Amino acid sequence: MHQKITIIGAGLAGCEAAWQLAQKGFKVNLLEQKPLARTPAQKSDHLAELVCSNSLRSADPENAVGLLKQEMRSLNSLIIQMADRHRIPGGSALVVDREGFSDGITQAIKGHPHIKVESLTVTAIPNDRPLIIATGPLTTPAFAQAIQSLTASDYLYFYDSIAPIVEIDSINQAIAFKASRYDKGEADYLNCPMNQEEYESFVNELISSEKVPSKDFEKEIYFEGCLPIEVMAARGLKTLAFGPMKPVGLTDPRSGKRPYAVVQLRQDDLHASLYNMVGFQTRMKYPDQMRVFKKVPGLENAQFVRLGSMHRNTYINSPQLLNPYLELKNHPGIYFAGQICGVEGYVESAAMGLYAGQVLGARLQNRDPDFLSTRTGLGALVRHITEATPRGFQPMNVNFGLFEIAEEERKKISRKELVENSLKMVSSWQQQLWKL
16 A cells, blocks of 8 residues: 555546545556646646536436546546536536536645655656556657557547637527427527538538647647537538538427527536537638638627637557556556546546546555456446557547447347446456455
8 A cells, every 4th residue: 555656647537447446445657747737628726627528428327428537436436526526407418517627626636645746748658567557648759759659659639629608698599599409408509500501601601710720740640529510511511500500399489380490509617608519610710610600690799708619649659568457558557547548538537536546546456457347337437448440549438339239139138237237347446446
């Protein structure tokens, strides 16, 4: 218990790993570049910063990411605990007040007697062992180069993007109406309706807008679950109407009819003063964003507190490099956690931090833990990043397709049974891990 563990990176994964280890009595040295430096996506000096209030996605346990959160709750996740504490209205999604969420995690981590947070920009692999690398998708070029030299492996990357946020008082609510699809749950979304002419004009504006050019050395590889809105628009005139702008289940109270398309906005802060444009991540230049998005009915006078942006996500070829403990095969004692190991999404990132912390803690007590069942969200993710085909490996959100269940059984087992069985297996794994 007196052995010190070094963790690089205090995002969701690094904080979760540190918390899991510290709660078991281990001493943790958590290295974080804030406040000395920030990544392009970071705006505050808090730890575990989110870029979107809905970053944690669905709360429904019969949804794969909802189940993963339930598994994490059962394993005493700090991230999920703080998300629950700072939850704000968002229908069936676990939407949080971002500032309260990050501040709560920062206080918990910095106030823990077994965790020392050190402000340091790491540029080389430390000699400390054990070591957890959780530097995230925006790992600095210098440290990325250090990892690349250590692993003798090329990096993979894709582009991720951030959606604009609008002040509620600047939204014309004589046009935008509050509703959830099919009136399911609370009316937590503002909907800006469009007729066909308005929609087609808007799509053309998206396609013709000026975009931020890619750098010469970067190849554009987009993650399908987070495509820039203009990239989707360029795939076909009706792509958006069947995607993020689909009007299904919504009725415009002014006409009593379903709109041809809608732009949905979701509450982004505790006081409901800010709203996020759902699905409108973009790489358009700022002037064109303000010009084009103000063509949306109801957003003519929109005041943007944040415009969309693009950044490069970096991750390692985990199936080639990591064993099922998330440890480098050729460098024992070095572990990876979070999005850098090839998962997509904040929940999945935190889950890998939780898993790395739990497994490393058990191994430091001379226990080689059983591998978690791949019929659980956590186990399925670990299997994906350590057993997928290395060639063409890409990040993945948790989904039920990753669960190792025979096709015949999939046809018979209900989603409720799958969830119940998964939570039982996670509980049994924890008991085995710590001899509870």
